[in-house]
Amino acid sequence: MDEIAETAGVAKGTLYYHFKSKEDIFKFIIDEGLKMMEEEIVDKTKHLENPIEKLRMVCKVQLDLVIKYIEFFKTILSQMWGDEERQNQLREILSRYFNLIEGYIQEAVDAGLIDGTDIKVKVYNFFGVMSSTVVYSLIHKDKNANDIIDETIEFIMRGIGKK
DSSP states (O other), X not given: OHHHHHHHTSOHHHHHHHOSSHHHHHHHHHHHHHHHHHHHHHHHHTTOOOHHHHHHHHHHHHHHHHHHTHHHHHHHXXXXXXXXXXXXXXXXXXXXXXXXXXXXXXXXXXXXXXXXXXXXXXXXXXXXXXXXXXXXXXXXXXXXXHHHHHHHHHHHHHHTTBO
């Protein structure tokens, strides 16, 4: 808590006033970060009519944010495994994001634009491909971020069965 307070530029007592523990801070940061991503996705897709274009925008927004906030996403990826309270809370928060993605995929299925089998699997694969793109961008820092995003979007579109 001392280190967090110092980094945040506040007194340790101020942290304890708002948060009981480091775990509370972790949950708050993850929750707020994913809310930011969800809000950005909804904002960038609300004017789009075509469900495929919405899915492309979801990819673009997520990948743009991943590159911009790489430390945040490295934390998410590193904390997804295990059965401690922190990992369980993270997966619970992520499920809200997965439900958002499922809505976009279902919209494309309903429009007859992608295959409707195993939608839940598609949702998790959608997230997984973008997560692995984080690893790729960390290893290949010399690659243009927009090129990585474009290639990932095309890969995902083929993978979810775009007709």
